[in-house]
Amino acid sequence: MRVNMPHLKSRASQSNNSDGASVEFCSEPDSPGKTAKVTLESLEVQRAPANDDEDRIQIKPVNDEDDTSVMITFNQSLSPFIITLTFVASISGFLFGYDTGYISSALISIGTDLDNKVLTYGEKEIITAATSLGALITSIFAGTAADIFGRKRCLMVSNMMFVIGAILQVTAHTFWQMAVGRLVMGFGVGIGSLIAPLFISEIAPKMIRGRLTVINSLWLTGGQLVAYGCGAGLNYVNNGWRILVGLSLVPTAVQFTCLCFLPDTPRYYVMKGNLQKATEVLKRSYTDTSEEIIERKVEELVALNQSIPGKNVPERVWNTIKELHTVPSNLRALVIGCGLQAIQQFTGWNSLMYFSGTIFETVGFKNSSAVSIIVSGTNFIFTLVAFFAIDKIGRRTILLIGLPGMTMALVVCSIAFHYLGISFDNSVAVVSAGFSSWGIVIIIFIIVFAAFYALGIGTVPWQQSELFPQNVRGIGTSYATATNWAGSLVIASTFLTMLQKITPAGTFAFFAGLSCLSTIFCYFCYPELSGLELEEVQTILKDGFNIKASKALTKKRKQQATRVHELKYEPTQEIIEDI
Numbered sequence: 001m002r003v004n005m006p007h008l009k010s011r012a013s014q015s016n017n018s019d020g021a022s023v024e025f026c027s028e029p030d031s032p033g034k035t036a037k038v039t040l041e042s043l044e045v046q047r048a049p050a051n052d053d054e055d056r057i058q059i060k061p062v063n064d065e066d067d068t069s070v071m072i073t074f075n076q077s078l079s080p081f082i083i084t085l086t087f088v089a090s091i092s093g094f095l096f097g098y099d100t101g102y103i104s105s106a107l108i109s110i111g112t113d114l115d116n117k118v119l120t121y122g123e124k125e126i127i128t129a130a131t132s133l134g135a136l137i138t139s140i141f142a143g144t145a146a147d148i149f150g151r152k153r154c155l156m157v158s159n160m161m162f163v164i165g166a167i168l169q170v171t172a173h174t175f176w177q178m179a180v181g182r183l184v185m186g187f188g189v190g191i192g193s194l195i196a197p198l199f200i201s202e203i204a205p206k207m208i209r210g211r212l213t214v215i216n217s218l219w220l221t222g223g224q225l226v227a228y229g230c231g232a233g234l235n236y237v238n239n240g241w242r243i244l245v246g247l248s249l250v251p252t253a254v255q256f257t258c259l260c261f262l263p264d265t266p267r268y269y270v271m272k273g274n275l276q277k278a279t280e281v282l283k284r285s286y287t288d289t290s291e292e293i294i295e296r297k298v299e300e301l302v303a304l305n306q307s308i309p310g311k312n313v314p315e316r317v318w319n320t321i322k323e324l325h326t327v328p329s330n331l332r333a334l335v336i337g338c339g340l341q342a343i344q345q346f347t348g349w350n351s352l353m354y355f356s357g358t359i360f361e362t363v364g365f366k367n368s369s370a371v372s373i374i375v376s377g378t379n380f381i382f383t384l385v386a387f388f389a390i391d392k393i394g395r396r397t398i399l400l401i402g403l404p405g406m407t408m409a410l411v412v413c414s415i416a417f418h419y420l421g422i423s424f425d426n427s428v429a430v431v432s433a434g435f436s437s438w439g440i441v442i443i444i445f446i447i448v449f450a451a452f453y454a455l456g457i458g459t460v461p462w463q464q465s466e467l468f469p470q471n472v473r474g475i476g477t478s479y480a481t482a483t484n485w486a487g488s489l490v491i492a493s494t495f496l497t498m499l500q501k502i503t504p505a506g507t508f509a510f511f512a513g514l515s516c517l518s519t520i521f522c523y524f525c526y527p528e529l530s531g532l533e534l535e536e537v538q539t540i541l542k543d544g545f546n547i548k549a550s551k552a553l554t555k556k557r558k559q560q561a562t563r564v565h566e567l568k569y570e571p572t573q574e575i576i577e578d579i
């Protein structure tokens, strides 16, 4: 790969080595304690042809192993610009939560509004699942689209899908129009669920990247909570469900309008070779960082951005897929990214959320919407706890607290269901044993389950973008997001059957078993990535999951971040090798 950086004034003192295998960047100390020196041994530097601008240098990483060997660590504080970008991007999270959340109440209040008859159980399932199906379809392509057209444009397309989907639903008088509206809305949800966390992780200062990405999850769980709340309020209003759907147009319009005035991520601009725009966005993001450091950061991003070869788009996409599967660090990232998303869905949270009303009725509680609000409220509050913990305590630690907690809560629920003696007959009618103290145990431990879920596996998988290097980030996150939606589709459509076939006690025991296996998976395969540069993660995953090294590197980076006035260039590889 060759990267031209003609706009960058070369402050590089090039070695006389004829093959140009190393380059040293030195900055004049502009203030005491602000000395910077970096040796980019891994970069091959070539002089441009003599008739070209003498100052132009071309840098290319020599090979995969070297391309993450040097990292620039500087004080990355949070600016209003980054906060604005994060909030605008995470409106997608709100729409994801609201649109998946309102359907359970809408289905109750639809009554005979569609085709002048009550919806059958199968029709209700199709209307619910259509959004997950739509999301699954677009999440497969959204990553590639984000690399080709940009993150921002993809978010704007998702807004259009939300608008078309909502209009189709609000005006629906037939089951099929409603189902198609839900499917189109799902297209928007799929794009937004992938792009928003990707966008945020690419603009976030590394020390709070986890937190900023959790803001998207906060909006998501908040969206679900709002949907349940509005749903409960509009349940008895004539055509209340149309208002419920129509309300989703407000955040969509806000996001679209704001995006018209905001840029894309610096990493996307670097991918497209638009270094001027990348520099501009970085400058607006890090207002108290010197121009020189910003330029270095751009140089570094350029050097680490290995573009994928190919004559045309299909060839490049194919080569990207190959790269994702053949480079060991990418393959490990894929195992972690898809693994965590699968765990998030297959440990049963969504089935509990969607069917919590039914479950609570079986154990003697009649006010199902109130109870659903308590469960999704717990999900929201503990996502807030994750927000404070994810960078400080670390992603790995909160996962390893959350998953065993979920296992314990599911085991207790399974035992309680066993003693409660509840069963579901073939028509999914509930044969209730009436209210008992086991019923209270179930309610308490479903809430405990929700808390541990939200703290760890509900939020951490959405940090997926940090696992992949720039050149495969789009496709890699597509795989992971598609795994999420496929899992959600499977679980939502099999949960009630499981309750019938293997009893509630068996179903909860099954989820407990999966949570337990998931804890083992995370213990051995999920390194700590808080505080690392996006580009450093590949060094960790290069020759294994390197749990120990990741913990040490994280610690080191966090210590450095407290010494805010030191400008540091410290080779990642060296730190890891020292461990």
Ligand SMILES: O[C@H]1[C@H](O)[C@@H](O)[C@H](O)[C@@H](O)[C@H]1O
Binding pocket: 100, 217, 220, 221, 224, 344, 350, 353, 379, 458, 459, 462, 484, 488
């Ligand atoms: O992270 C989110 C969150 O936990 C939601 O509550 C859940 O419904 C989604 O499926 C999940 O992806």
